[in-house]
Amino acid sequence: MRTTRRIADYVAHVPVSVGFAALIVVTALLAGTFLGAASIDTKVSWAAGVTTTIENGSWWTVVTALCIPWDPFQLAAGVLASLVLLGIAERLLGSVRVLVAMSMTGVVGVTLGVALEAVGRAAGEWWAEMASFDLTLDPLTPLVGALLAASAFAGSLWRRRIRVSVFSFLLTFVLYDGDSSNVYRFIAALTGLFLGAILNRGGSTLRSHRSSHRETRTLLATIVAATAIGPIISLVNPNGFGAMSLVAHLFGESFPDKQATLDRCATEISAECERALALLSFAGVGPFLLVFVPLALLIVAAWGLRKGRRFALWLAIAVNLALAGLAWFSFDITATIKRAEADDWTSLDIGKLIVWIGATIAVPLVVAVLLFLRRGNFTIAAPHSAVVRFTYIVVATFLVLAVAYFAVALATIDAYTPDATLGDLAIDTLKRFIPVNFVVTTGDTIVPTDNLTFVLFQWLGVVFWAVFIVAAFRMFIAIESCVRDGDHQRIRELLRRRGGGTFGFMATWPGNVYWFSPDGEAAVAYRVINGIAITMSDPVCSEERSGRTIREFAAFCDANSWVPVFYSVHGHYLPIFGELGWLYTSIGEETLMRPIDLDMTGKPWKKVRQALNRGAKEGVTTLWTTWNELPISMIDQINQISEQWVAENELPEMGFTLGALEELKDPEVRLMLAVGADGRMQAITSWLPVYRDGEPIGWTMDFMRRADKTIPGIMEFLIASSALHMKEQGIELLSLSGAPLATAPLAVGETPPDPTAMTRLLEFLAKTLEPAYGFSSLFTFKAKFNPRYETIYMAYPDPLALPAIGTAIGKAYLPEVSAKEAISLMRTLTKQDERTLS
Incomplete structure (x- = not known):
């Protein structure tokens, strides 16, 4: 009964979202895309594109393409996005305005996209020529446009998050895949951005606002993660024609026949043979995984960047520079131009090729430069003990694996093709830790034919980088959580002079660490659990200084990439949290006499x-x-x-x-x-x-x-x-x-407050x-x-952190x-x- 009531309540609040989800289910059934991909007849009749919308004169396709899913996967994504993302947009905009936003952004996105393809094809532009034959059925386009329009009505924190996340996601697909639907979505998102400013009656929502250190880190981490996901998109769709779709060639190759290559290259020495041997070493599960090490390192670095870690910053910069170098050597622009000239390419076509290859090189370079320029946001260094432990683990693992491989290789030196020397083995030992596509561009390649040596040959690098990633994760979570000499005396002295509330003396208990204000007149006792800094009751300071103290401690947590949570605070602090835009909820009742x-x-x-x-x-x-x-x-x-x-x-x-x-x-x-x-x-x-x-x-x-x-x-x-x-x-x-978790009885005639996600969780606990x-x-x-009775509260800045906050509090207790x-x-x-x- 309760579930039915909740569903009815949800439908009543977002009828357009629920209606659009139902619409695309119906159109999928009618168009035959409910269980399979769109047929030729369906695409010709209802899909948008240069050939249908312009050449066939099917003007209605700019509308029908927005209401019919391409296949079952897009149907599932469309229904989920309608109920969640469009539901968020409808709550922000209202039902009428969200319907307007969907219609306008969707139609403009498709219409303008088709027009650009037609103009580009007429001008001979590569992407437009390929994309002009692509047809689109995509209900996600109006959803993205409506969400971006609705972002103008969200608070500055959520506005920034929605826009950066959506545009990072869209740009990744535009650059690494490049099909028409991705471009139409991107145009719809841009349209929604400006439409939202108009609906909100002002352009202030388009201005950039200063971000906190933590928010800046999150946004930069999102960008780095997108550059890691992009190449995977290119590999999944090798026929993509985005500006960076060529990056798939850096991570994927066709492999030669093993025995034929070994027989031929046993006596032949040539560049072709060297490359074939290098690729042969890639033909296995271990080397296949090793190829993706740079992408895995970027994902790890993105996680560390979100935590504000200095090591993650330099790791992300190094990997992006390495990827740019790999693209430069792999594509060899000079040699490419010479081959193109020999094949009688026009200067315009050569220029386009350079632009496409250059984009593959430029993007990681731009990301590396951006991170370097914003390095001031990543100031958190790991404790000395964590750095020593990381260094010891990585160096020891490298030496053990390298010595083991060299010893086995030396014992089976006669089983290498072509014949190997001691110098070759030494160089090859170092190459085992490098992804094969880097190896292809460097020096001679030798391949063992002995089974044991070949296993080590293929898996050595994977084991090392797995250890490296685990060790890096451990260093990212290491924090300085010790109490400095004299801190206990300082907190007691402040408690005697400034109070600290009825729970203030709990600050002296073991497990707490202390933040002191620069002037020494205020302090906060806290403990960090999984990136959540949980305070112990009210701040220890004078009443008139409480607002400043809370803000300074929040800034301190932001600098350390922690989420501050003021736990068991009293009600007279709530106006301060309200000014900060924080949320708060009751966590119990204090009984006073x-x-x-x-x-x-x-x-x-x-x-x-x-x-x-x-x-x-x-x-x-x-x-x-x-x-x-x-x-x-x-x-x-x-x-x-x-x-x-x-x-x-x-x-x-x-x-x-x-x-x-x-x-x-x-x-x-x-x-x-x-x-x-x-x-x-x-x-x-x-x-x-x-x-x-x-x-x-x-x-x-x-x-x-x-x-x-x-x-x-x-x-x-x-x-x-x-x-x-x-x-x-x-x-x-x-x-x-x-x-804890108790609620004072309501006064006569008093109505309980509306439940929130946090109050429901506390009630369940x-x-x-x-x-x-x-x-x-x-x-x-x-x-x-x-x-x-006096209610005690928990105040927190970010509702997305609620699961982590709940876990941290449970672990504290x-x-x-x-x-x-x-x-x-x-x-x-x-x-x-x-x-x-x-």
């Missing part, structure tokens, strides 16, 4: 008074103390109670914002203990200080444990006793801490983990003390879940499910 005004009279306090009276009757006493003041006997009892609790639960202890036994030992933390008449400890609570101007004005409860066979209501007794003790001390604030950790039960228990603990947790959840079903 004011001991100085405490009065436990009236019906709401009945259960608490009963617990206090029962404790007094049973002779239970309390002790407000610190760990260092405790006698050994009491410390042993606390240890036993804690260990017993852990053993009985068989569940992993949660960390991060939930302290454990070690956090009790801090001399600034207070303990409130309940001791029975027999001297046996019955319960423990710990209290973290909340400072103002060097004095504790509040306490936050953290650790709670009780022994077995205690009197009923012992925890109520202990907390109430703590509150009464604080009242005597004139304490202004008592926090029973946060209840709350229901899932409740049987194991009892968050709701804890929240209900704290309600007995009639507290006021459960950093080391053993197999046994994971099984216990699953068993607990399963039992709860069984009870629910029964």
Whole structure:
């Protein structure tokens, strides 16, 4: 029922998108492209192109080509793009405007594209001559145009992402494939760009806006990844006629017959024989994979560039320069011109050939130069230990493999064709680490006929580069996460002077590292997990400096290519996050009391008074103390109670914002203990200080444990006793801490907020983990003390990072879940499910 309601709600919000998806399904059925490619009759009647639209006078094809998919694959892509991408565009533009945008951009894209092909063919331009015979059926063209038009109505962050991603994707296909549909899509996208500015009543959306370091890195990484994917597109479609389709020749060759080549080249020495032997060494799975090493390195470099890594920058520059060099030597423009002149090519045709080959060389050069010019955005160097480890692994792997190959080759030196010398073997050892298409352009080539040597001959380079890539990935994720000398003292001093909120003292716990402002008057405690910098509560600074502190820390994270997440922050910081354009969501409720005004009279306090009276009757006493003041006997009892609790639960202890036994030992933390008449400890609570101007004005409860066979209501007794003790001390604030994933009850007449992706996720986690950790039960228990509730929030800048944020927070709370603990947790959840079903 709920699924049906959601589908109906989606259809109601994006009717044009759903309608267009249905339309192309119907047209595919009618045109016969639902199960196979378009027939000749279908293409002649409905497809757009020079031959149909202009020569045959079928003017309607500029419209029909936008509504009929070419084959089942394009149908599936069209339906998915309609429901997702066009759905996004429709939510931004509205149904009427998205329909206008689709129609205008699609028709203009096809019409202008066909016209350009016709004019180019008349002028004798190569691409136009080939493309003019290409026919197009492509419902993706209007979708791309509408999405680009809608980008004008998105925020600056999403506007930039949509445009750079779409144009990178489109340009890659235009350059490396070059068929008509790709060009029509590109023109439609350009049309949508300008149409969006017009619909938005201003050209401001066409101006470039300054990007953050992180966003710039992401955009440059996208460009580098596109240059890696492009050659693969050329290989998949070897008949493409884009400006860079010739790059396929750098990564693919036809192979000669092995035995015939070995027999002929055993005595013959010629350039043709050298190339045949080099290609022969490529005829296998290992060398085939080795050919794609440059592309794999570009993908790896793109990932590192997104992280802001300096090593990734130089790796991407080096690979692009190597690809440009490979193209230069492989195509040999000078020799190509001479052959063309000998074949009586016209000077115009020779010029076109130079342009096409030059594009293959120029693009990697341009990318390398662009990266070099933007090198200031890639400042993150790996820790020294990571650099040493990477160097050791790469050098050691290279030496071991090289020595192993040379030793085996030396033992089978008589099995090489043509005959090899020691110098030949040494040079050939180095060539084993180089893709074959580079080897083809360099020196003599020898090929072993011995089986073992031939296996090493083919797989040596693949193994080395696989190790190199894994080692590079490890270096990209290595970060400096150590606490510098003096940081603990600095954070404590700031906490005493500036506070830091009710959860501020948690900043002193192990696992946190610290950012300090340049003037030393502000700090943020955080931990980095998988590129997510999760803070620990509010920033530690004066109230008037909080906005500046948050911005400076966000800039610090941006410089390190981390996603900043302010976790467990209070509501008075939300306007600052709103100004930054961040999103935020509730992650729980903090329960607060004011001991100085405490009065436990009236019906709401009945259960608490009963617990206090029962404790007094049973002779239970309390002790407000610190760990260092405790006698050994009491410390042993606390240890036993804690260990017993852990053993009985068989569940992993949660960390991060939930302290454990070690956090009790801090001399600034207070303990409130309940001791029975027999001297046996019955319960423990710990209290973290909340400072103002060097004095504790509040306490936050953290650790709670009780022994077995205690009197009923012992925890109520202990907390109430703590509150009464604080009242005597004139304490202004008592926090029973946060209840993770809990929600305060709504006031009468109050309506709940609209759910978001994050709130749905948190709701799911709350229901899932409740049987194991009892968050709701804890929240209900704290309600007995009639507290006021204050919502605590999580603020984050990028909704795309939500999956990574959720994973990082989960890892922060459960950093080391053993197999046994994971099984216990699953068993607990399963039992709860069984009870629910029964």
